[in-house]
Amino acid sequence: MITVSEALSALFSLTKTLPAETVPLRAAAGRVLAETVTAGRDQPPFDGSAMDGYAVNGSDAQPGAQFRVTGESAAGHRFDGTAGPGEAIRIFTGAPMPKGTNRVVIQEDVRRDGNMITLGDRLDRGDNVRPAGADFRRGDKMQAPRLLSPSDLALLASMNIAQVRVARRPEVALIATGDELVLPGETPGPDQIIASNTFALEALFRSLGARTRMLPIARDTRASLRAAFTMAQGADLVITIGGASVGDHDLVGTVAEELGVQRSFYKVAMRPGKPLMAGQMSAETGSAMMIGLPGNPVSAIVCGHVFVAPVLRAMQGLPACAAKLYAAALSQPLAANGPREHYLRGRITPEGIFAADRQDSSLLSVLSDADALILRAPNAPAAVAGETVHYIPI
Numbered sequence: 001m002i003t004v005s006e007a008l009s010a011l012f013s014l015t016k017t018l019p020a021e022t023v024p025l026r027a028a029a030g031r032v033l034a035e036t037v038t039a040g041r042d043q044p045p046f047d048g049s050a051m052d053g054y055a056v057n058g059s060d061a062q063p064g065a066q067f068r069v070t071g072e073s074a075a076g077h078r079f080d081g082t083a084g085p086g087e088a089i090r091i092f093t094g095a096p097m098p099k100g101t102n103r104v105v106i107q108e109d110v111r112r113d114g115n116m117i118t119l120g121d122r123l124d125r126g127d128n129v130r131p132a133g134a135d136f137r138r139g140d141k142m143q144a145p146r147l148l149s150p151s152d153l154a155l156l157a158s159m160n161i162a163q164v165r166v167a168r169r170p171e172v173a174l175i176a177t178g179d180e181l182v183l184p185g186e187t188p189g190p191d192q193i194i195a196s197n198t199f200a201l202e203a204l205f206r207s208l209g210a211r212t213r214m215l216p217i218a219r220d221t222r223a224s225l226r227a228a229f230t231m232a233q234g235a236d237l238v239i240t241i242g243g244a245s246v247g248d249h250d251l252v253g254t255v256a257e258e259l260g261v262q263r264s265f266y267k268v269a270m271r272p273g274k275p276l277m278a279g280q281m282s283a284e285t286g287s288a289m290m291i292g293l294p295g296n297p298v299s300a301i302v303c304g305h306v307f308v309a310p311v312l313r314a315m316q317g318l319p320a321c322a323a324k325l326y327a328a329a330l331s332q333p334l335a336a337n338g339p340r341e342h343y344l345r346g347r348i349t350p351e352g353i354f355a356a357d358r359q360d361s362s363l364l365s366v367l368s369d370a371d372a373l374i375l376r377a378p379n380a381p382a383a384v385a386g387e388t389v390h391y392i393p394i
């Protein structure tokens, strides 16, 4: 069995970066910027007021000083003249600073009487001016690759970028396998259960920028699995779920090989997720990358986070690296770990992080309650409360 990090390296060496496409800015959230963007303007483009008040020459702004108001500068409508000595310009937030002024006295600090203003006794010290280019300057860059956040979209909009080059969305085909499975809404037979983990995986992959195709459930026969692989053609990544272990009806590996899949690895020293497999489909069946996830619902979903998510990021041009780890102190002790790297379902609280009591890989109720996968290295000794552990948020 290989380690989790060996499995990830093997997956990354099967991963092909997808080409770029142009999308309107509004469609770019959650996509990966493929080409560096350069600002064509300064923001703000002028020295502007940060407050509503009166623009004056700062050296004249003494407590009790008086000014005559000779004009107005509003956002979108600058005052074209110049403020002379003893003159103030009424100004509003976002408006360009008039010539002859470099400070805004907020209106709360001013008494106005007709066209005259008198400054109060205690003036706030700031100049309340946002200098031109304070946010960014013409020529500043947003570097690719970068996963575009909602805030990034606002920054790009402010740079006057209407469309961006992003990596094409990975196309992922999902194949659930097993005679025991029916879809939610159907009536299961006495020996049947409802296919569940594909719904989590599909949602996870979509949140990572993928397009998904949920194929009909493949039955535990060679013919049905072959038909499913055929339907997956055109996808960049084919994900099978179940049928990965050593039972007589676990046919995924066999059929994949019959179809010419070049196996990269099978079995990883982790819990849950041991019977993970991966390979490369043949040119005749579409050349997609294939990842075979274990069927146990929690195993499949944990492998989605630990392996498929980093692959989808790398396909879109982000650095090929494992899921980001965070650190937290344990609020409850942990038992010693066995020989496989363990991804314990846990919860983060203000008092620290703790692992759920029940860790069987069939328990979706426990996974649904969890917001973290706590990592335990192979053979890690028991850990006491207060010790720091690493986790992947889920």
Ligand SMILES: Nc1nc2c(c(=O)[nH]1)N[C@H]1C(S)=C(S)[C@@H](COP(=O)(O)OP(=O)(O)OC[C@H]3O[C@@H](n4cnc5c(N)ncnc54)[C@H](O)[C@@H]3O)O[C@H]1N2
Pocket: 176, 177, 178, 180, 181, 193, 194, 195, 196, 197, 198, 241, 242, 243, 244, 245, 246, 247, 250, 272, 273, 274, 275, 293, 294, 295, 296, 297, 299, 361
């Ligand atoms: N003798 C051994 N038996 C098993 C081993 C082993 O090493 N030796 N490994 C165990 C581990 S670990 C896992 S994980 C499972 C994985 O087995 P498969 O990938 O072959 O999965 P299945 O047998 O098809 O299903 C396992 C379990 O999960 C349910 N399942 C499957 N697909 C779905 C789905 N889409 N939605 C909901 N539930 C699903 C299925 O009904 C089974 O209960 O093997 C162990 N056995």
Ligand code: MOO
Pocket: 270, 271, 272, 273, 274, 275, 294, 296, 299, 300, 361
């Ligand atoms: O690896 Mo299995 O995924 O332990 O349940």
